[in-house]
Amino acid sequence: MTLLAKFGLIVAALFIVSCTLTPVQQTPASTPTQQQTDYQSPRETRSFEKETLYELLVAEFANKRGRPDLALGHYQKQAHITKDAQVTARATQIAQQMGAQQAILDTSMLWIDIEPDNVHARVTATLQLLKYKQFDQALDQVEALLDLSSTLKYDQLLRNTTRANATQRSQIIQRLTSIIKKHPNNAQLWAIKAMLENSNNLMTDATNSIMQALTIKPDYTHAILFNSGLLIKLGKNTKALNYLEQQSKTYPLDKNLGIAYSKVLAKRKDHPKLSKQLGTLAENFPNDPSVLLSTAQIAQSTQLIAIAKKHLNLLIERDQLTIEAHNFLAQIAAGEDDFDAAAEHLKMIKPGPGYTAAQIKIASIQQRQGNIEAARETLQSAQQLAPDETLAFQLAEAELYSKDEQHQKAINILNIIINKKPEATSALYMRAMAYAELNQYQQMEKDLRIVLKFQPNNTAALNALGYTLADHNNRLEEATNLIEKAYALSPKDPAIIDSLGWLKYRMGDNEAALLLLRKAYSLFKDQEIAAHLGEILWVMDQKEEAQAIWQNGLETTPDSVIIRKAMKRLTQ
Structure with a gap:
């Protein structure tokens, strides 16, 4: 390579670094905590030692080649060596892109040391300190920010204080009281x-504080909504409703307030007032498609179907949020058992965003109508138009066959996926479930163990394997380890709670089993949970309740094989 060529490469490389470090006014990575911050004049650039330039160059190339970890290491090191604001800002940016939480805190705090008046640096540090529950240090940053910017959304910036425990909250309240003395006209501080x-x-104190916020800023939406929530918590439901009605009339162009009032009316099932309010919102915001979509959702949830359809069709006429509108209209049509209309709406979603999900829904409708061949053709045709979504369409086709109890056909399709992509955990899990339906439990266990090799914390796989072992009264210690791990990861999942209850039953701990199965059934009225709960009640001589649980399960799922098997085995 000639000397000139080498020189050209060096110049080009340094140009890349200089472009990266040029002080462009950037908006912080889409955080809701900032509106426009006060203007900061461009920084002056500075020259670096050769070693620093070399490390920054290596960092930029590493970042462009998909190694942000290496880039961050170099930038973080040079940030501490050079104490340069632009290098430190770039280090913070890369750390944020990676989600490297400790590095974000480190570099943002360094950035503050270098540029104490930089709002972006202090906001970033505040968010990280709150994340680490270092509340007092976070409030130090808030005090500094209050002197730097009057346009920040402090209520959003400080909302993570709710993660504090009661003692910590008391300390934060005390500190905020002190800060408010210096900034008594900041409504957001009163609200937080x-x-x-x-x-x-502290209901009296909360009421006084929110009223102070509203005295300072009467149109403060967050405070209005919070105040109505306080009234409800205090049992003053009618007063809360009247208050929201009055505020929505006072501020008719506040869409968030209007939608909140609509939701309260919907909850109270006050259809006359709700219909009027939804119409008012549509009239007040004729060019805001999000309002029409929200009002349609509220209308549909309260069975005001005509209003929902009207607003959704307006969106389609205006060519606004058409994917969401067609999906919603399809959902409404399916709820009315008009599956042909549902499919027609879904067909209006063309290749692009939402297309894959729409085609899979169409296939599901066709399968439900008993036309599995049409469903298969739908998926295969869609695959031709969206080849990048082949995996999703193949999984959907396999699921169609499984629902149609053609489990071997489902396995055949899943084999194709897994042969091409052995780490396809969704396909492995689905194939495991298909093997279970064919009573091929060794193959099922093999697939689930592969899933757990790739994803050790996959709660569905942990639960499925643990439940299968428990159900066969086999290797109960191993089943316990699997299900308890799943439960620790997802303690509110009714399927996992059911498995844990069933395991306790298999191990002879009927009292613990009953508590768990009651909890699972209260969360999800599933036929299998009903079968299990009914069985434990029966063996504990609570036969009348067992019969009632089974009958409820059969009302929901009349053709439930598992409930009928349990009843036959125990009652005959």
């Missing part, structure tokens, strides 16, 4: 104080 007081059940 009210929120913390409410969390500590």
Whole structure:
């Protein structure tokens, strides 16, 4: 390579670094905590030692080649060596892109040391300190920010204070009281104080604080909604409704307030007032498609189907949010058992965003109508138009066959996927379930173990394998380890709670089993949970309740094989 060529490469490389470090005014990575911050004049650039330039160059190339970890290491090191604001800002940016939480905190705090008046640096540090529950240090940053910017959304910036425990909340309230003395006209500080007081059940203090916020800023939407919530918590439901009605009339162009009032009316099933309010919203925001979509959702949830359809069809006429509108209309049509209309709406979603999901829904409708061949053709045709979504369409086709109890055909399709992509955990899990339906439990276990090799914390696989072992009264210690791990990862999942209850039953701990199965059934009225709960009640001589649980399960799923098997085995 000639010397000139080498020189050209060096110049080009340094140009890349200089472009990266040029002080462009950037908006912080889409955080809801900032509106426009006060203007900061461009920084002056500075020259670096050769070693620094070399490391920054290596960092940029590493980042462009998909190794942000290496880039961050170099930038973080040079940030501490050079104490340069632009290098530190770039280190913070890369750390944020990676989600490297400790590095974000480190570099943002360094950035503050270098540029104490930089709002972006202090906001970033505040968010990280709150994440680590270093509340006092976070409030130090908030105090500094209050002197730097009057346009920040402090209520959003400080909402993570709700992660504090009661004692910590008391300390934050005390600190906020001190800060408010210096900034008594900041409505957002009063609102966040009210929120913390409410969390500590200091209802009088919370009411006083939120009223202070509203005195300072009467049209403060967050405070209005919070105040209505306080009234409801205090049992003043009618007063809360009247208050929201009055506020929505006072501020008719506040869409969030209007939608919130609509939701309260929907919850109270006050259809006359709700119909009027939804119409008012549509009239007040004729060019805001999000309002029409929200009002349609609220209308549909309260069976005001005509209003929902009207607003959704308006969206389609205006060519706004058409994917969402067609999907919603398809959902409404399916709820009315008009599956042909549902399919027609879904067919209006063309290749692009939403297309794959729409085609899979069409196939599901066709399968439900008993036309599995049409469903298969739908998926295969869609695959031709969206080849990048081949995996999703193949999984959907396999699921169609499984639902049609053609499990071997499902396995055949899943084999194709797994042969091409052995780490396809969705296909492996689905194939395991198909093997279970064919009573091929060794193959099922093999697939589930492969899933757990790739994803050790996959709760569905942990639960399925643990439940199968428990159900066959086999290797109960191993079943216990699997199900308890799944339960620790997802303690509110009714399927996992059911498995744990069934395991306790198999191990002879009927009292613990009954508690768990009752909890699972309260969360999800599933036929299998009903079968299990009915069985444990029966063996504990609570036969009348067992019969009632089984009958409820059969009302929901009349053709339930598992419930009928349990009843036959235990009652005959």
